[in-house]
Amino acid sequence: MDTVALAAALRLAMGRIVRRLRQAHAVGDVTLSGVSVLARLARTGPDSPGSLAESERVRPQAMAGTLAGLEQRGLVSRTPDTAAGRRAIVSLTDEGRTVLEQRRSESVGRLAHALDEFTPQQRQALYDVLPLLDRLAERL
Numbered sequence: 001m002d003t004v005a006l007a008a009a010l011r012l013a014m015g016r017i018v019r020r021l022r023q024a025h026a027v028g029d030v031t032l033s034g035v036s037v038l039a040r041l042a043r044t045g046p047d048s049p050g051s052l053a054e055s056e057r058v059r060p061q062a063m064a065g066t067l068a069g070l071e072q073r074g075l076v077s078r079t080p081d082t083a084a085g086r087r088a089i090v091s092l093t094d095e096g097r098t099v100l101e102q103r104r105s106e107s108v109g110r111l112a113h114a115l116d117e118f119t120p121q122q123r124q125a126l127y128d129v130l131p132l133l134d135r136l137a138e139r140l
Contacts, residue, residue: 041092
């Protein structure tokens with residue numbers, strides 16, 4: 001199998017899935033990058049903006065914009081880092097956790113509805129490839 005052709009096919013398929021899920025959300029909803037930050041904070045706990053930028057593989061300026069939008073909506077809060085003077089620590093608020101859970105529920109619901117049309121064998125095949133997709137994501 002041609003690796004470049006496989007890479008192109010994967011990119012196209014994953015891009016279409018992400019676009020369709022993104023299109024389902026209302027205008028003014030939390031951006032995809034915002035949801036990613038909320039999910040990271042929910043999973044790993046409070047963190048500094050610099051560390052979040054590094055983890056999300058974005059420039060610190062881009063992370064600052066994302067965090068400003070999330071903070072303005074009350075989805076994250078900043079507190080001074082007692083260990084390092086000027087540095088701030090960003091935490092997920094209760095409202096941020098609620099928005100994240102609602103967003104996940106909507107996306108998961110849409111995916112589950114689409115998967116209902118697949119046979120049990122096809123669903124199992126998709127399930128079996130998930131570890132490979134996770135591994136691929138980690139290597140990018």
